[in-house]
Amino acid sequence: MPEQTITAERFRHYFNQTRMLIVLIIIVAVFSFLSPYFLKVRNLYAIGMTISVIGIVCIGQSLVLLTAGFDLSVGSIAGFAGMTVAFLTKRYEQYWLMFFVGLAIGSGIGLTNGLLITKARINPLITTLSMMSIFQGATFLVSKGFAIAVSTRGFRFLGTTRVFGTPLPIVILIALYVVFFIVLKYTVFGRYIYSIGGNAEAAKLSGINVDRMRVLVYTLSGALAAFGGIILASRLGAAQTTAGSQYPLNSIAACVLGGISIAGGEGVIFGSLIGVAIIGVLQSGLIMINMPSYYQWIATGLVLLIAVFVDTMKKS
Numbered sequence: 001m002p003e004q005t006i007t008a009e010r011f012r013h014y015f016n017q018t019r020m021l022i023v024l025i026i027i028v029a030v031f032s033f034l035s036p037y038f039l040k041v042r043n044l045y046a047i048g049m050t051i052s053v054i055g056i057v058c059i060g061q062s063l064v065l066l067t068a069g070f071d072l073s074v075g076s077i078a079g080f081a082g083m084t085v086a087f088l089t090k091r092y093e094q095y096w097l098m099f100f101v102g103l104a105i106g107s108g109i110g111l112t113n114g115l116l117i118t119k120a121r122i123n124p125l126i127t128t129l130s131m132m133s134i135f136q137g138a139t140f141l142v143s144k145g146f147a148i149a150v151s152t153r154g155f156r157f158l159g160t161t162r163v164f165g166t167p168l169p170i171v172i173l174i175a176l177y178v179v180f181f182i183v184l185k186y187t188v189f190g191r192y193i194y195s196i197g198g199n200a201e202a203a204k205l206s207g208i209n210v211d212r213m214r215v216l217v218y219t220l221s222g223a224l225a226a227f228g229g230i231i232l233a234s235r236l237g238a239a240q241t242t243a244g245s246q247y248p249l250n251s252i253a254a255c256v257l258g259g260i261s262i263a264g265g266e267g268v269i270f271g272s273l274i275g276v277a278i279i280g281v282l283q284s285g286l287i288m289i290n291m292p293s294y295y296q297w298i299a300t301g302l303v304l305l306i307a308v309f310v311d312t313m314k315k316s
Contacts, residue, residue: 031285051280052169056228060221061251068264072128075247076135078229086239095154110222114215149238159235197264
């Protein structure tokens with residue numbers, strides 16, 4: 001192969017890997033110009049705290065997308081887990097026990113999603129959309145339609161603690177991304193996920209238990225969504241009835257933005273972190289230049305459309 005062709009291929013590869021990082025830098029530069037307060041440390045920490053929760057949710061969504069599925073129930077799982085932990089902590093004052101109860105609830109919902117999709121052969125869209133509706137209602141049922149405030153130190157620990165000056169949710173976010181990057185890149189589990197997303201039939205013929213892997217992936221997605229919801233409630237000191245309502249759209253948008261294909265089998269986990277950062281910076285920047293909140297929703301929808309269009313064009 002001619003040297004010029006190899007150089008062009010390398011350039012295209014590196015550009016594909018870094019193009020969203022370049023977009024993020026451009027967006028940061030634009031908002032820094034429009035608002036002198038945008039790059040203040042306090043605002044950067046605020047953005048980091050905001051994306052830490054949706055970023056954790058995106059790890060689970062990334063795993064699901066890599067297997068050629070998707071999970072619309074992540075927002076309801078986050079909201080319901082946070083509300084349940086707040087409700088139980090208020091009654092029994094055993095936060096750490098209730099924390100694990102919340103994780104178990106999220107895992108259980110994710111497990112149910114996986115079993116319905118693999119064993120009952122119900123379409124992932126219908127399954128996760130149904131679960132989203134069920135647990136939106138369940139959240140209101142637990143709370144009677146009101147936020148549940150909890151001020152105990154244990155409940156606020158995850159959301160308010162700092163590690164060497166850095167908020168704990170940001171530390172947790174980075175640690176989880178590092179762990180799942182290693183898992184996906186260097187373990188058999190990771191190779192199986194990419195194989196299933198690339199060609200499920202071929203993966204099955206090669207001896208991979210595709211159904212078991214999909215159940216495990218949806219279970220992990222549920223657990224991570226619950227973890228994010230608990231951290232959000234801890235940070236706010238209260239569980240909100242509408243918490244997580246934007247997570248299904250935002251998490252899918254962030255993952256696709258970061259290069260994870262909606263067709264499955266392609267993408268890097270850190271890409272979804274860059275996608276989350278783009279959405280977080282965009283929303284924060286719009287707020288700082290006094291744009292109404294509904295512009296954030298419009299912007300997120302447009303970003304998702306553009307990301308899916310780019311992903312489709314890559315495949316064609």
